Amino acid sequence: MNMLKGRVGLIMLGTALLILPFVLGMAGTAWVRITNFAVLYVLLSLGLNIVVGYAGLLDLGYIAFFAVGAYVYALLASPHFGIHLPFWIILPIGAFVACIAGMVLGAPTLRLRGDYLAIVTLGFGEIVRIFMNNLSNPINITNGPKGVNLIDPFHIGPINFAKTDTFAGLDVSGPIKYYYFLLVVLMVVIVINRRLQDSRIGRAWVAIREDEMAAKAAGINTRNIKLLAFAMGASFGGISGGMFAAIQGFVSPESFILNESIMVLAMVVLGGMGNIWGVVAGAIVLAFVPEVLRYTVEPAQMALFGRTLVEPEVLRMLIFGSALVLTMRFRPAGFWPETRHKREFIEPAEK
Amino acid sequence: MDIFLQQIINGLTTGSVYAVVALGYTMVYGIIQLINFAHGEVVMIGAMVAFTFITSLAGGNLPAPVILLAGVLAAVPTCMVIGYLLERAAYRPLRHAPRLAPLITAIGMSIILQHLALLVWGRNPMSFPQIMENPIIPIGGAVISGVQIGIILLSFMMMAGLTWFVYRTRFGIAIRATAENVRVAELMGVNANRVIAATFIIGAGLGAVAGVMFGTYYGIVHYTMGFTLGLKAFSAAVLGGIGNIAGAMVGGILLGLVEALATGYIGDLSNLCHWPGLGTSSMLAERCADGGNFVVFGSNYQDVFAFLMLILVLVLRPSGLLGERVSERA
Amino acid sequence: MTSTLLEARGVGKRFGGVQALKDVSITINQGEIYGLIGPNGAGKTTFFNVLTGLYPRDGGEVLFAGKPLNLSSPHEVAKAGIARTFQNIRLFGNMTSLENVMVGRHVRTHAGVVGAILRSRSEREEEDAIRRRAEELLHYVGVADRANDLARHLSYGDQRRLEIARALATEPKLLALDEPAAGMNATETAALRVLIEGVRNDGLTVLLIEHDVKLVMGLCDRVAVLEYGEKIAEDVPAVVRADPKVIEAYIGTSAH
Numbered sequence: 048m049n050m051l052k053g054r055v056g057l058i059m060l061g062t063a064l065l066i067l068p069f070v071l072g073m074a075g076t077a078w079v080r081i082t083n084f085a086v087l088y089v090l091l092s093l094g095l096n097i098v099v100g101y102a103g104l105l106d107l108g109y110i111a112f113f114a115v116g117a118y119v120y121a122l123l124a125s126p127h128f129g130i131h132l133p134f135w136i137i138l139p140i141g142a143f144v145a146c147i148a149g150m151v152l153g154a155p156t157l158r159l160r161g162d163y164l165a166i167v168t169l170g171f172g173e174i175v176r177i178f179m180n181n182l183s184n185p186i187n188i189t190n191g192p193k194g195v196n197l198i199d200p201f202h203i204g205p206i207n208f209a210k211t212d213t214f215a216g217l218d219v220s221g222p223i224k225y226y227y228f229l230l231v232v233l234m235v236v237i238v239i240n241r242r243l244q245d246s247r248i249g250r251a252w253v254a255i256r257e258d259e260m261a262a263k264a265a266g267i268n269t270r271n272i273k274l275l276a277f278a279m280g281a282s283f284g285g286i287s288g289g290m291f292a293a294i295q296g297f298v299s300p301e302s303f304i305l306n307e308s309i310m311v312l313a314m315v316v317l318g319g320m321g322n323i324w325g326v327v328a329g330a331i332v333l334a335f336v337p338e339v340l341r342y343t344v345e346p347a348q349m350a351l352f353g354r355t356l357v358e359p360e361v362l363r364m365l366i367f368g369s370a371l372v373l374t375m376r377f378r379p380a381g382f383w384p385e386t387r388h389k390r391e392f393i394e395p396a397e398k
Numbered sequence: 399m400d401i402f403l404q405q406i407i408n409g410l411t412t413g414s415v416y417a418v419v420a421l422g423y424t425m426v427y428g429i430i431q432l433i434n435f436a437h438g439e440v441v442m443i444g445a446m447v448a449f450t451f452i453t454s455l456a457g458g459n460l461p462a463p464v465i466l467l468a469g470v471l472a473a474v475p476t477c478m479v480i481g482y483l484l485e486r487a488a489y490r491p492l493r494h495a496p497r498l499a500p501l502i503t504a505i506g507m508s509i510i511l512q513h514l515a516l517l518v519w520g521r522n523p524m525s526f527p528q529i530m531e532n533p534i535i536p537i538g539g540a541v542i543s544g545v546q547i548g549i550i551l552l553s554f555m556m557m558a559g560l561t562w563f564v565y566r567t568r569f570g571i572a573i574r575a576t577a578e579n580v581r582v583a584e585l586m587g588v589n590a591n592r593v594i595a596a597t598f599i600i601g602a603g604l605g606a607v608a609g610v611m612f613g614t615y616y617g618i619v620h621y622t623m624g625f626t627l628g629l630k631a632f633s634a635a636v637l638g639g640i641g642n643i644a645g646a647m648v649g650g651i652l653l654g655l656v657e658a659l660a661t662g663y664i665g666d667l668s669n670l671c672h673w674p675g676l677g678t679s680s681m682l683a684e685r686c687a688d689g690g691n692f693v694v695f696g697s698n699y700q701d702v703f704a705f706l707m708l709i710l711v712l713v714l715r716p717s718g719l720l721g722e723r724v725s726e727r728a
Numbered sequence: 729m730t731s732t733l734l735e736a737r738g739v740g741k742r743f744g745g746v747q748a749l750k751d752v753s754i755t756i757n758q759g760e761i762y763g764l765i766g767p768n769g770a771g772k773t774t775f776f777n778v779l780t781g782l783y784p785r786d787g788g789e790v791l792f793a794g795k796p797l798n799l800s801s802p803h804e805v806a807k808a809g810i811a812r813t814f815q816n817i818r819l820f821g822n823m824t825s826l827e828n829v830m831v832g833r834h835v836r837t838h839a840g841v842v843g844a845i846l847r848s849r850s851e852r853e854e855e856d857a858i859r860r861r862a863e864e865l866l867h868y869v870g871v872a873d874r875a876n877d878l879a880r881h882l883s884y885g886d887q888r889r890l891e892i893a894r895a896l897a898t899e900p901k902l903l904a905l906d907e908p909a910a911g912m913n914a915t916e917t918a919a920l921r922v923l924i925e926g927v928r929n930d931g932l933t934v935l936l937i938e939h940d941v942k943l944v945m946g947l948c949d950r951v952a953v954l955e956y957g958e959k960i961a962e963d964v965p966a967v968v969r970a971d972p973k974v975i976e977a978y979i980g981t982s983a984h
Contacts, residue, residue, distance in 0.1 A: 105501050155713040162433045163636075163712060165501055169435075170629055170705040177702055185685070185692050239845050246844030246851075247837055247858070254820050254831045261818035264780060266806030266835025266898045275841065305625065309509055316502055357517060364513045371506030375499045376491055 064230060068223040079222040083294055085334035086229040087287055092314040092330040093236050093323065094283025099312070100321035101249060102276035103256030104157070105165040108172030109311055112281040114303035115148055116141035116288025118179065118189065121298045124199040127190060134201045138289045145285025146278045153277040158270050172308055179300040194299025198292050201228065208293070225294050232290070236283065240323050243279075252276055253321075306364055313367040316374050319381025328383050333370070337363050400539030405662040406655065407537075411546045411615060413654020414553030418608040419631035420638070420646035421560060422601030428577040428641035429597055432489060435504040437605060438628015439511035440480055442621065444473040444606030445526070445613040446519050452527050462529040466610075473606040480511070481602025485595050508625075515621040523620040526613035549611045556604055557647050563600075564643060573597060577641065626701055630657075633708035639721020648719060653704055661700045668694040730757040732791075733933050734810075734902060739788035741771075741778050741957075748774045749957045751788070756902070761924065761934045763948035763965075765941060767977060771957040772937045773815060776906050780812045781805040793901060806835050811900035813891045815907045815937075821880035825871055825890050828879050829862035832897025865893040869923060885916040892923065903927060904935040909943055921947055941978075945969060953977065 071078040091113060098106045119141035123132045156167045183191030200209035200221065208228070211220045243249045251272045254262040263269050292298050310333065318329020340359035348355050374381060422437045448469035455465045488507050492500045533544045564570035575583040576593045584590050612627065613619045630653065638649025666672065670693075671686035685692045711718060734756040741749040749771050756762045766772050777783040779790065781802040790797040798804040811832075820828050837858055843851035866872040869889040874882055879890060888908055895903055905924070909917045917940070924947060928934055938944045944951060945965040952962040955977040961968050968974055 099498070103498060105498055107505060155709060159712060159716055160431075161497060162431075162501055163716075165505075166433055166435075166629070166632055167709060167712065170633075170708060173626070173629065174702055174705055177699065181696070181698050184696065185694060242844050242847060243841065246855070247834060247839045248841055248844055250823070250827060250831050251834055253823060253827075254834075257820035257822055258818050260782070260802075261814065261820065262831070263802040264782070264806065264812055264814070264818075265832050265894055266803050266811075267831070268801070268803045279841065306509070309505065312502070312505070320498075361513050361516055364509055368506045368509035368513065372488060372503050372510065375495070375503045375506070376488075379495065379499055 068226045069217075072220065072223065076220055076222055079220070079226055080294075081335070081338055083222055083225050083229055085331055086226070086233055087291055087294070088311065088314060088334040089327050089330040090229075090233060090236055090287045090290075091284060091311045092318070092326045093240055094280045094287065095311050095315050096240065096321065096323070096326045097243065097252075097283070098276050098280035099315055100326065101244065101252040101256065102273055103252075104161060104273060104276060106168045106277070106280065107165050107305075107308055107312065108168035108170070108175070109280070109284055110303050110305075110308040111168075111172040111175040112145040112149060112284030113288040113291065113307075114175055114179065114298075114300075115145045116285030117292040117298045117302070118195070118288075119144050119285070120289035120292035121195040121198050122188070124293070125195050126197050127195045131199055134199075134289070134293060138286050141289040142282040142285040145288070146282040149278045149281025150274060153274050157273045157277065169305070169308075172303075172305055176300050176303055179303070189300075192300060194297055194301075196297045198296050198298065200296070201225070201293050209296075222294075225290075229290065232286075237323060237327070244323070248272065248275065306367075309364075309371075310367055313370045317370050317381060319383045322381070322383055325381050325383030329381065333367070336366060340366075401662055402659075403538055404540035405658040407540055407542050407546060408662075409655035409658030410651065411549050411654070412658065413634075413651035414550050415608050415611050415615070415627075415650075416631050416634045416654050417647045417650025418553050418556055418604050418611075419627060420635040420650045421557070421643065422605045423628075423632050424635040424638070424640055424643060424646040425573075425597040425601050427635070428643075429573070429580075429594055430489070430493065432500050433504065433632065434484070434489075434598075434601075435501075435628070436484055436507040436511055437601065438624035438626075438631070439508050439515070440477050440484075440602045440624070441605040441609040441612070441627060441631075442619075442624030443480060443511065443515055444477045444602075444609030445619045445623065446515055446609075446621070447476045447606075448473040448610040449519075449524060449526055449613060449619050452529065456527045456529055462531070465529055466614075470607060470610050473610055474603045477602040477606035477609075478599045481598040481605075482595055484602075485598040490591070490594075508628075512621055512624065519619075519621060521621070523618050526617050526619050528614070528617055530614070545614055549615060552607070552611065556607065560600070560604070561643065569593075569596065630701075630704040633704045633711075636708055636718055637711050639718030642718070642721045645718055645720035652719075653707060656707060657700065657703045660703045661697045664695050664699065665693050665697055670694060730760075732756070733758045733793060734797075734935075735791040736779065737789050737791070739775065739778060739790065740786045741774055741783060742786050747957055749778065749785075752954070752957070752959050753788075754952050754959065754962060756933060756935060757950075759928065759931065759933055760949040761928050761936060761947055763944040763951040764935065764937045764954065765939075765944050765951060766954035768939075770954040772954055773906060774957075775954065776812065776904060776937060779805075780810060780904065803835065806898050806900075809899070809901035810904060811895035811898045811902070812904040813888070813895055813906055813908060815910060817884075817887050817891055819879040819887060819891055819894070822878055824876050825866060825879055825882065825893075826859070826862055826875040828890055829865050829893045829897045830858050832865075832894040833858040833861060835898050862893075862897060865896050866890075868896070868926075869893040870919075885912055885919075888912070888916075888920070889923065892927075896927070900932065902933045902935060904937075906937050907939055908936070909938060909940050917943060 068079050068082070071082060095106060095109050098104050120137050122128055123130050123137045123140065124134070152167065152171050156164045179189045180192050182189040200207060202208065206212060206224065208224045209221045211218055251262065251267045254265065254267060255269050255272060259269055314330040314333045315326050317333060318327065319325030337359065340362055344357070344359050344362055345355055348357065419441055423434060426432055426434045451472045452465055452469040455468055484507055488503050489500055492503060530545065534541050564573055572583065572588045572593050573596065575586065575588055576590050580590050631650065634649040634653040635646045637653055638645025638647065669691050670682055671691055682692055732755055736752060736754050739749055739752045752775060764772050764775065774783065778785045781799045781804060785799060790799060792808055792810065797808055820831065837854055839851045839854050863872065863875065866875050869892055871882065871886045871889050871893070874886060879887065882890060909920055912920060921943065924934055936944065936948060948965060950963060951965050951968045953960050953968060953974050960973045960977060961971045
């Protein structure tokens with residue numbers, strides 16, 4: 048009975064997800080676009096979840112790996128260098144480069160106490176941005192603060208993701224195509240996350256999170272396993288970054304500031320570290336916060352005070368900051384916690 | 399002009415500021431092993447509060463030093479209150495929570511403070527009023543300004559004061575005992591909560607002064623200034639050996655010097671036209687002709703050095719120059 | 729006849745100015761239960777931590793199964809075939825009992841990220857084997873009925889047993905137990921004793937650090953005594969018990 052219910056629910060959810068872009072499209076293509084970015088955030092959060100949720104490593108520069116993936120895509124598929132590789136070649140390259148960056152950063156820091164990793168990743172995020180801003184001289188690699196424009200959209204055979212096609216009398220716009228592509232990627236990533244969770248490696252991650260010394264004594268090479276988590280997370284960031292570059296059509300250092308890392312972290316924390324569905328839910332809720340604020344806060348303030356006192360952007364960051372603080376204080380396991388983690392956070396172990 | 403000496407002077411100035419900020423990180427870390435990410439923001443708010451006071455008083459007929467002092471006297475208690483509230487409201491409830499919780503809270507508080515400052519003082523950088531007379535004194539082929547002398551002297555006075563406090567007063571002994579072992583200190587009658595709150599308050603007070611010095615030196619304040627400054631000061635604390643008060647001072651000064659020298663020389667050093675053989679090679683001949691330059695890394699990479707140094711220290715000597723081992727605890 | 733499994737030669741350890749271990753040499757034979765006793769602070773646990781790679785040693789070497797033991801890291805020691813428990817039980821509290829033991833299989837299994845993601849046949853088979861072995865071990869130590877409970881919710885005695893199961897999952901040649909009877913009542917201690925003897929009868933060698941002298945003397949084939957970081961005796965229990973130095977060490981400390 049329950050299984051049947053579950054199956055019916057799944058079919059309904061699937062159908063809803065399939066027709067969603069057309070429903071949103073009626074309200075305006077902008078909403079499809081916003082949804083696509085929300086899905087990108089879900090992907091990023093799932094990547095960060097491996098690092099923070101499973102292995103318990105606080106990565107505060109996660110957006111840097113996203114940036115690396117985005118720039119790899121931008122440079123290999125735009126008029127900037129005149130290189131135009133297809134996306135299915137560049138996305139793996141981006142993931143690989145991000146993965147290497149993650150390993151280079153993690154190798155020296157992962158043998159130290161966890162909080163060093165936090166600060167080093169924080170600094171790494173800044174460094175990546177400084178390089179993106181300045182690598183336009185003496186040789187123009189990144190085009191500096193102006194960023195890279197006219198990035199190629201995805202092409203699959205004759206289908207161009209930047210144009211509207213008509214299939215069986217149905218107009219399918221570019222964002223709608225990206226939506227379906229993202230949906231497929233999202234499903235793959237969720238399956239990967241789930242499978243990792245119930246595997247030898249996944250157990251080793253949780254063991255390290257629970258008690259690193261006992262994990263070592265039980266035969267786990269903690270340094271390598273932590274590095275693995277870090278590299279996996281970085282690769283997910285790299286792939287997401289590549290898709291971001293293609294969807295947006297341009298990249299600039301401005302998209303990869305610290306606030307973005309914080310936003311992704313807030314999504315993971317709010318939903319519930321370590322729990323896939325919690326993270327998905329947290330990411331969706333927080334990804335729509337800026338849009339909701341834009342359509343509510345500004346008009347409300349205009350009506351009340353005749354001018355905007357608090358910009359939605361500022362309010363957004365205040366909400367994310369508070370989400371981190373309040374979740375840790377009152378619902379440390381998040382709003383949709385993994386059962387294991389929930390217990391850990393509710394009754395902390397006497398160490 | 400003697401670039402070397404000049405950069406030493408500049409480095410000593412910024413290094414003094416780093417050192418004072420680093421003290422805030424190191425004292426808190428020494429006692430509760432928490433990286434107080436929000437400390438950089440406290441320093442920023444110190445600079446901002448002082449900015450507001452000094453700007454509003456600057457038009458009047460008070461003498462400049464009095465105005466500056468008023469700015470500092472407003473900034474210090476404000477920051478102390480913020481430091482106390484941070485500890486009391488955000489960190490204390492999590493003192494026995496799993497390790498990740500206070501770290502995440504710290505980063506959340508940092509974001510909140512930063513954006514509250516944005517609400518109050520706006521998005522644009524503001525020029526910090528230069529009310530003090532600032533004589534430029536030549537020394538041995540370089541120059542030192544009155545502000546630089548003031549910053550260096552004041553920093554050293556604060557560091558000396560803190561050292562005296564920690565090593566020569568009863569409360570200082572309580573702080574050191576708590577850093578050594580909280581439970582034992584409590585058994586000896588130390589009120590650990592008071593000690594922990596005090597380190598936050600002292601660190602924030604020092605940070606406030608550092609913020610004012612920073613604003614005066616660079617002549618500009620901005621709601622994001624605390625982030626980079628905090629990151630650098632933390633690197634300084636790690637360089638010296640986190641948890642170690644003398645280490646923070648040494649690390650801060652050293653980091654300032656390294657950063658200044660690196661920034662001063664990186665442009666010349668990475669100018670490939672000056673590299674023997676390369677400048678005349680066919681590849682670069684065009685760019686280097688007629689005194690042209692091919693600078694790979696310019697001074698705009700200034701903010702990178704502190705971070706590279708942090709990584710280097712973590713790889714080569716994680717305990718820092720004066721510290722003990724910091725690798726994962728049993 | 730008896731062959732040597734582990735030989736420690738001149739192992740030393742300093743903490744700052746304190747010489748915690750001085751030139752400790754012991755020999756553990758294949759298939760015996762070897763006890764390490766000594767007054768509080770004699771260096772038993774320190775020796776244990778050095779032997780299992782948790783502390784770096786200051787001098788000396790350890791031969792294990794005829795080869796020098798790589799003490800650089802605990803997981804190397806586990807791989808070589810020494811598994812340990814901790815004096816103050818260290819389980820993965822928020823994993824189930826079964827998962828705790830499954831973690832112990834880590835060092836003897838190979839599945840990596842790619843295998844886990846693709847769920848290849850060999851990976852599924854390995855995962856099944858891990859689970860089966862873990863279930864067997866839970867039966868073996870007698871906590872099978874708590875397989876799906878979080879480790880932190882087990883009773884104290886069950887936690888001790890679970891920790892032994894996790895150690896056994898690494899397929900050790902030598903099982904090193906750090907005060908396994910600490911905090912146990914008489915019934916639990918008796919059951920523990922049966923378990924340890926069973927482990928030995930199944931062909932393993934056991935190193936036992938214990939405070940409970942009676943348990944050690946009754947259970948062990950040979951016993952070494954540490955005092956102030958030095959070995960003062962090593963022999964069969966009857967001889968050790970009669971050794972004047974040992975008597976003095978125990979009476980000396982209890983007189984304080």
